[in-house]
Amino acid sequence: MARDIVVGSNARCAALICAVKTFISDYKCPKTKEIRSHLNIALKPCFTYLSQCRMMCVSMENFIKHIKLQITKSSPDLTESEAREELLEACEDFFKENIYLAGKSITEKAVNRIVNGDTILIFKKSQLILHILLEAKAQNKEFKVVVVDSRPDLSGVSSCERLTAAGIPCSYVYINSSTYIMKKVTKVMLAADALLANGYVLGPVGTAMMGLIANTYNKPVIVCCETYKFCERVQTDSILYNELADPDSMLKTLNAEESPVAGWRESPNTRLVNLVYDTTPPALVSIVITEIAELPCSSAPVVLRRGAVKM
Amino acid sequence: GINAEYGEAVVSTQSTGSFKNHEMDPFLLKKIPKDTVSRLEEFALYLRESKKERRSYVSVVKTVNVFRDLICTADWVTARELIKIIKCYCKYLPLSQSNETDVSNVVRRILKIIREENAGPEATNLADGISAFFKSDMKPSNLGRSDLQDNILNSIVELLVELDTSKSNIINMALEHIHSNERILTYGHSNTIRDFLLHGRRARDFEVIVCESGPSLQGHRMAAELSAGGIKTTVIADSAAFAIIHAVNKVIIGTHTIMADGALRAANGVHQLAMAAKYFSVPVIVCAALYKLSPTHLCSYDPDAFNKVIGPENMLSFSNAKLHSKVLISNPDFDYVPSDLIELFITNTGGHAPSYLYRIISELYHPDDYDLDNMCVETVDDEL
Numbered sequence: 001m002a003r004d005i006v007v008g009s010n011a012r013c014a015a016l017i018c019a020v021k022t023f024i025s026d027y028k029c030p031k032t033k034e035i036r037s038h039l040n041i042a043l044k045p046c047f048t049y050l051s052q053c054r055m056m057c058v059s060m061e062n063f064i065k066h067i068k069l070q071i072t073k074s075s076p077d078l079t080e081s082e083a084r085e086e087l088l089e090a091c092e093d094f095f096k097e098n099i100y101l102a103g104k105s106i107t108e109k110a111v112n113r114i115v116n117g118d119t120i121l122i123f124k125k126s127q128l129i130l131h132i133l134l135e136a137k138a139q140n141k142e143f144k145v146v147v148v149d150s151r152p153d154l155s156g157v158s159s160c161e162r163l164t165a166a167g168i169p170c171s172y173v174y175i176n177s178s179t180y181i182m183k184k185v186t187k188v189m190l191a192a193d194a195l196l197a198n199g200y201v202l203g204p205v206g207t208a209m210m211g212l213i214a215n216t217y218n219k220p221v222i223v224c225c226e227t228y229k230f231c232e233r234v235q236t237d238s239i240l241y242n243e244l245a246d247p248d249s250m251l252k253t254l255n256a257e258e259s260p261v262a263g264w265r266e267s268p269n270t271r272l273v274n275l276v277y278d279t280t281p282p283a284l285v286s287i288v289i290t291e292i293a294e295l296p297c298s299s300a301p302v303v304l305r306r307g308a309v310k311m
Numbered sequence: 312g313i314n315a316e317y318g319e320a321v322v323s324t325q326s327t328g329s330f331k332n333h334e335m336d337p338f339l340l341k342k343i344p345k346d347t348v349s350r351l352e353e354f355a356l357y358l359r360e361s362k363k364e365r366r367s368y369v370s371v372v373k374t375v376n377v378f379r380d381l382i383c384t385a386d387w388v389t390a391r392e393l394i395k396i397i398k399c400y401c402k403y404l405p406l407s408q409s410n411e412t413d414v415s416n417v418v419r420r421i422l423k424i425i426r427e428e429n430a431g432p433e434a435t436n437l438a439d440g441i442s443a444f445f446k447s448d449m450k451p452s453n454l455g456r457s458d459l460q461d462n463i464l465n466s467i468v469e470l471l472v473e474l475d476t477s478k479s480n481i482i483n484m485a486l487e488h489i490h491s492n493e494r495i496l497t498y499g500h501s502n503t504i505r506d507f508l509l510h511g512r513r514a515r516d517f518e519v520i521v522c523e524s525g526p527s528l529q530g531h532r533m534a535a536e537l538s539a540g541g542i543k544t545t546v547i548a549d550s551a552a553f554a555i556i557h558a559v560n561k562v563i564i565g566t567h568t569i570m571a572d573g574a575l576r577a578a579n580g581v582h583q584l585a586m587a588a589k590y591f592s593v594p595v596i597v598c599a600a601l602y603k604l605s606p607t608h609l610c611s612y613d614p615d616a617f618n619k620v621i622g623p624e625n626m627l628s629f630s631n632a633k634l635h636s637k638v639l640i641s642n643p644d645f646d647y648v649p650s651d652l653i654e655l656f657i658t659n660t661g662g663h664a665p666s667y668l669y670r671i672i673s674e675l676y677h678p679d680d681y682d683l684d685n686m687c688v689e690t691v692d693d694e695l
């Protein structure tokens with residue numbers, strides 16, 4: 001994950017689930033200890049190592065919380081192999097319910113909102129949003145997509161590739177030109193990495209800007225987010241809790257010329273800051289589509305409480 | 312692929328004086344001696360090869376020199392004839408390309424100088440009443456050609472001095488607008504802003520955050536220049552502007568053109584930056600010399616009529632040919648920023664609110680020159 005081979009909140013969580021499953025299958029409980037107390041202790045250094053490689057995203061943290069709870073709750077009467085089976089099943093169920101089926105449910109609801117003749121704006125690459133658009137195309141809806149991309153990772157290019165492969169007409173602009181194309185857009189669909197308890201949407205940096213511009217031009221902003229990504233944290237700005245990605249990736253240019261700040265490490269006055277996330281205020285979001293319902297952003301704490309009660 | 316929409320956007324629909332005819336008007340050729348003609352053609356060629364990095368100050372000084380040459384060597388007796396010759400030459404120049412607003416503005420200044428010198432010392436100005444202003448204009452002056460020419464050339468020398476000192480006037484105001492320990496956000500590259508901030512650094516300690524301004528990445532060059540001058544600089548991606556702007560004290564930007572109502576035609580991406588600043592109530596200050604102030608308004612909200620689209624090789628490498636053939640890639644060069652997003656203009660004549668610019672326009676330019684394609688010298692002109 002540190003080398004950006006696995007990107008995206010769902011993908012990283014799925015990868016974590018696989019890794020934890022492998023760990024649990026290989027795990028052998030020492031004779032004198034109980035699985036439910038020892039397994040947590042055994043998993044802890046693994047999670048610490050992962051968070052040192054790259055800061056954990058909210059989806060991963062929520063899975064870890066869930067699996068720790070399952071481990072503590074497991075009945076002491078079970079044998080080691082039965083307990084292991086139960087935990088593996090718990091991992092599977094988490095993936096199936098919260099990522100796979102939730103994705104399908106959200107797709108169904110979101111596709112209903114796409115009508116013929118729409119021009120939909122998406123921001124960079126999101127597995128969920130692409131899934132929604134491909135499903136809408138499979139249902140023979142006629143629509144166009146505008147892909148807004150931003151540096152330094154330029155993941156919107158692969159969005160374009162997936163969409164054109166499916167036969168959806170695409171436009172591609174950088175985020176600087178978003179006011180140029182916003183007039184022709186009918187809807188904006190954004191993906192979230194998390195939804196905070198005060199209604200702020202945590203997404204890839206630039207999401208907030210898209211929300212602001214869409215609002216100014218009176219275009220609806222639809223955020224798609226699974227409920228497992230809802231998080232207890234509250235934040236009002238994007239700086240207090242954020243991740244800094246590799247600053248040298250900002251130096252990559254498409255023409256072969258070197259950037260004038262390439263020697264930034266030697267210069268005491270220059271700094272490159274490559275933010276990963278930003279928070280979008282709830283006033284800029286029209287609706288959040290989750291697998292349980294289509295909600296306003298302010299309903300985030302209600303969903304969180306419902307999730308806590310369920311457990 | 313190049314579909315109709317993309318192809319149309321490349322052709323500017325701004326004005327009718329397009330660079331179709333590569334031959335000078337025969338009327339013009341009659342009035343101008345041969346060696347001047349070659350210099351005029353050279354200037355037109357210089358404008359046609361519009362390079363993005365050409366400094367507007369350099370173009371503007373060149374323009375003044377070329378027109379001074381034209382005034383001295385052309386065959387004219389009255390000011391009316393001279394204005395006709397100048398406007399005829401303007402039709403030949405590729406002024407309709409959106410890069411050339413500073414050249415057009417300087418031509419308008421020269422025309423205003425000619426009209427003022429012609430009207431003589433009893434010239435009325437707009438303050439004395441609109442009808443008086445229009446009536447007194449193009450009466451044949453009692454001055455002969457040589458006297459009129461001398462007066463005009465003296466005024467042009469003053470204009471050159473003004474252009475020369477415009478940047479230093481702007482940067483001397485830096486200390487009034489930057490205080491210690493401030494965080495200033497700027498966008499892309501601007502010579503004026505760079506010198507403005509470096510001047511401020513001499514007395515105050517502050518930080519600057521520079522937006523990269525993709526896809527040209529001019530912000531990197533700005534950051535290198537600012538940090539070489541001793542200012543702590545941070546480079547961020549344009550998408551991060553909304554994330555950090557609440558922590559910034561002010562936004563100071565340059566522009567390509569200032570439009571008549573105080574709106575801007577600025578680098579691509581400035582509009583969204585100004586919108587984010589407005590959301591968090593961060594003031595946006597624009598530093599620009601008055602030769603960038605153009606008496607034109609936005610002709611249409613249609614982005615294709617206002618903007619210029621350039622090649623996308625900086626956005627998506629051409630090696631990804633498969634994608635290039637299937638996807639419509641837009642790389643507009645400019646951005647329209649409405650005047651309500653701007654707090655203050657710092658110009659060589661001082662600081663002005665956007666609402667005051669109409670007054671400055673009335674002092675700098677004559678209404679008959681707002682549209683340089685309009686060949687009439689006066690509004691009541693029947694001669695054509």
